[in-house]
Amino acid sequence: MKTSHRMAGAALAVLTTAALTSCGSGSGAGSGPAADGSVTLKFLVDNSMGTTATAKALTDAFMRANPQIKIETETRPGGSEGDNIVKTRLSTGDMSDVFWYNSGSLLQALNPAQTMVDLTGDPVLAGVQQDYLPVVSQDGKAYGVPAGTLTGGGILYNRKIYERLKLKVPKTWAEFMANNDTIKAAGITPVIGTFKDSWTSQLFVLGDFFNVQAAVPAFARDYTANKVKFAGTPAAQAGFEHLAEVHAKGYLNEGFGSATNDQGVKMLAEGKGAHYAMLSSALPPVIATLPQAATDVGFFGIPGPDASRNGATVWEPAAVYIAKTSENVAAAKKFLAFIASPPAAEAVTAAVPPTGPYRIKGAELPEDAIQAAKDLQAYVDEGATAPALEFVSPVKGPSLEQITVAVGSGLTPPAEGAAQYDKDVEKQAKQLGLAGW
């Protein structure tokens, strides 16, 4: 009697466990087509102003052309917090039908072969520029289409201040520091630091990659293979040194430790600060409230040691991908094909001023593009650009932003910061299981 009582209990426990665990596998993707042939796609994007505005322009234009397909957009945080949401949702089969995510090294960590629909050779990719495809590919298979435009990562500067103080766009780091001196003497903050949003502190290092590549052409490959390091490669360590130098000379604004990215862009557009190491994509979202950001703010690449080898580091646009768990792949492909077409580029241009050239065949930068985008276009036309390191190497340490804050606040000497970053990178490479680490 007693035994059977226990057996029943154990059986019940097993059953309940099974029931509890099986209800965890609900699907986040939209359901299949409804009776009248209409389809609802779910679209996950990050919550930055630029992305949400671009996503809205894309979905509105697409739904006007395809009334039977409805797209519901949902947002997620950006940065590494967002990376985790995307990873978690992909691995639990809970991803939306289509989603917006970085191209380059971050894509590699998503295991696209298992989680995304392979678009290689699909007509969806017909409108995409060939040289964009490597950043959305893994093992020769392409998974996404470019959403948005090329972005420049370097120095955004206030042209009004340059005009008034009769300064020239610097071609070398020494010229840049000389400009800062003049600006400081005029009572204006030379360089804006916004370390509350710690990611903004990385630009002096990441945006310097054009110069790294100019000095050490094989850096990306050797770095991935664990043959060169930031510390001990003078060209690579220069980014950390620049950061420390700007702080040591007292060029940063007061309260740089708790200023935010939005405040920094505002200071720059209003002429309270002259330089801001930033991505050109920071500008379009603020043009509605600060129209002068379109005209008064220009862009130049972070200058290196040599004026004859001057160029800019660029970030490839993020991409839109289809989750393998989607039940509406046909509709999703239709949406992606639209994104990679000139009409989509026009729709986006109307809503969000482009930050640089498009990666879509036949899509042109408009005449009234913002000044920073035109400046970037000039670099592209000259062929004086290099993609940021994260697009040519899967190795990127997660703590760079904390390290650059510490170096940029004078808490850590630059050489030590570079060495710390090398260790951070090693940890990431080991976790990715890369060869040679």
Added chain:
Amino acid sequence: MTRQHVGPRTGPGPVPGPGRASRRRRDAAYPYALYLPAAVVFGVIFLVPTAMAFYFALTRWTLFDSTFVGLDNFRDFLAEQNLSIGFGNTLFYAVLTSGLKVVLGLLLGVLLTSRLRLRGFLRSVVFFPTLVSTVAVGITFSMLLKPDTGLVNEALAVVGVDGRDWLGDASTALLSVALVDVWKGVGLATVIYIAGIMSIPTEYYQAVAVDGGGAWHRFRHITLPLSWPATYSVIILSFIGGLRSFDLIWTMTRGGPGFTSDTIASIIYKQYQAGFFGLSTAGNVLLFLIVTVIAVPLNHFLGKRQVAV
């Protein structure tokens, strides 16, 4: 008619009762089946994940798949360059917040058990911050502590003090967060002290009055020693809370500037964010062990003193 024992009792010792099996059933207040739902919930939500955590701490885990790597994660976690800063900060934070909560909680407790007008109102005021969500507190104080526009610095400017960049400056960031934590947590400590002080029998105070002791004697020789159980609860609660402190630090400084206000929990969280799931799980297992190693002896030691009083 009542049943009676058959035969005489022959000595001390247990009353000869019914057989073993039924006695055991009497020890368990309910049939086992009634424990089952709770056991299943506990098992699925707590036991299974805990056991899995101990396994995944030994793997390189990408959420998509995992490779067994032995103790590598523990080695890498302990080699983490900012771990010593994190340890130091965690201890500093736990000691500072629990110490201040004990002192302020006791003082407020004494104040709010005295005969005071508006006592009920003041008690609510002191307890109120405990009810606000930690994240909301963090965001609010980040605004208040801004260097140029924050209320704190504007108030300081009125009295002629030049405030600083409280959260953006490496030397004040962690301290500022700890003080906000005390502001938020002191209400709970006060309530525990109020309960402790109110449970002290009034005869003791009368005895002090008869012996001619003043207010200081009442506090030093009656309130302070006899509210030990309350002190014990406050220390345990706030010390463990301080060791696991994360939410306030994350909303206010994210461990920054640089790594200067990192605690163990924020280091683990950042590793999790970076996608190092195995590594961060290893960190959590270590944190679990550390909290246990500190909290169990502390509990034992403080519990002993409680018995002694």
